[in-house]
Amino acid sequence: MCKSLGLKELIAIAIGGMVGGGIFTILGISVSMIGSLAPFAIVLGGLIAFFAAYAYVKLGVYYKDEGATYAFFQRTYPNSHLAASFIGWYTIFGYISTLALYAYTFSSYTISGTEFAHNELMRKCFAIIIIWIFAFINLWSVKGMGKLEDAMVYAKLAILFVISMMLIYADNNMDLKTFYKTVGNDLERINHIDILIVASITFVAYEGFQLVINGVKEMDSPEKNIPRAIYISLLLVATIYFIISLSSIIAIPVDDLIQNKEYALAFGAEKVMGAFGRDLVIIGAILATSSAISSTMFGSSRQMARIADDRYLPNILCKRKGTIPTYAILAMAITASVLILVGGLRLILEFGSITFLFVSLLMAIANFKIRHLTNSSTLMGITTIIGLVIGAVLIVWYEYQTRPEQMIFILAIYIILSLCAWGYAYVASKSKLF
Incomplete structure (x- = not known):
């Protein structure tokens, strides 16, 4: 019997998961750290994602389990409650961090053309409102949402392509000769370790390729x-990110990208192409983040419910209204709102990158354990x-060197997650249900 998802649909799912606002967010931050070298670091982040994808591909083909990350680790270590609990908690909070990142990006670009563009409190409030709008949509009904996904994915890719072409053919800030000279100067000026740090931080912009595995059935x-699907989509996304970041740096003054890093692309496009360019970028960012928020909340809430079914999360989270995991959706919305409220863009971005690097590391370890089978x-x-x-260590080291108070906050979150995971694993090991 012919299944409903072919290669084209699977590539759309993967690209839709990755191009969810990441490039709109990471561009300004990357440029602020390493200048004109940002496009190359972003591609290097794609290489890190390729290595992480290798383990997912091997485990996905071997297990063919739609539970993906959580299911792979649980099945590789079937007798370890601790392993199942830890991967469950870290995976879910990784998704929550990306949910917060997408909402923050949505908010930043939506208010970028208003008088509140530099108002951090308004940005956070609007991001939280967006989280709850999509939470209520998911609680109300999911019928018909899947039908729009392909159209939304290819629409945002088309917009990114148009933006790139407009920037390339605009009255550029610098020509290629000047760009090459700038790159050479930055190579001499910037510590090469910083390039690896940016590559590691931008890893979160490639998170989402594993969503392909959720549709294995x-x-x-x-x-x-x-x-x-995974390798082709990673190549396409890395190419898209490189083209748009390169064209942005050539067309837009670096100082403008740095000063307005939360919505760098919209500000730069307006300066180069006028209101039309700004509005086009804003539409692209809103479209990208909207589909990503909705699909992330949809998929991760169901994974949260499954983990709760196995008693590694509070039991109330597995309760459903029909097929909708009501309490899981509410829990995700509440937690993402708190993360937005207490953290800024960089904290959310770096927390998400560290978390997915760590989760991908656990996948790599699981795959290495059964490499003879996969x-x-x-x-x-x-x-x-x-x-x-190395990627995870570099981000932590960077935090320690530049923002130790932020590193302490991130470590505190991980300590809380680890204690919760250990507690639920202990209870599960003592339960007769296991």
Whole structure:
């Protein structure tokens, strides 16, 4: 029987998950850290994502389980309640951080053309309002939402393409010769470790490729289409990110990108192309973040309910109204709102990157453990583990050097998550239900 998801649909799902506002957010922050080298660091972040994807692909083809991250780790360590609980808690909070990031980006671009553009409190309030709007949409009904996904994905890709072309052919801030000279100067001026740090931070912009695996029961030939969809989508997204970041730096003064990093692309487009360019970027950002918020809340709330079914999260989270996990959606909205309220853009971005680097590291370790079953390369497995460890360490080290109080806050979150995961694992190990 022919399944409903072919290669084209799977690529759309992966791209839709990745291009969810990431490029609109990471551009200004990356440029503020390493200047004209930002496009190359963003592509390097894609290389890190490729190594992480290798483990997901191998485990996805082997297990063919729509539970993806949580299910893979649980099935690889079937006798460890601690392993299941930890991967469950970290995966869910990784999704919550991306939810907060998308909402923050939505808010930043929506108010970028108003008098509140630089008002942090208004940005946070509007981001929280957006979270709850999509929470109520998910609580009310999900019928018909899936039908719009392909159209929204390709529409935002088209907008990004148009923006890139307009920036390339605009009255540029610098020509290619000047750009090459600027890159050379930045290579001499900037510590090369900072390039790796930015690459690690931008890893979160590639999060979402694993959503392909959630559709394994509805796809044709998962053995072929899982790796094809994930690798092709990663290549396409890295190319898109590189083109738009490169064209932005060539067309827009670096100081403008840095000063307005929360909505750098909209501000720069307005300066180069006028109100039309600004509005086009805002539409693209809103479209990208809207689809990402909705799909992230939809998918991750159901994964949260499944983990709660296994008693590694509060039992109330698995309760449903029909097929809708009501309390899981509410819990995600509340937690994402708190994260937005207490943290700024950079904290949310870095927390999300560290979390997904750590979760991807656990996937790499799981794949390495059963590499003889997944037909994985030992060298590739070791390289992936080392690369992900280095990425996570670099972000933590950067936080310690530049914003120690923020690092303490992030570590406090992880300590709380770890204690909760340990507590639920302990209760599960003592329960007769297991």
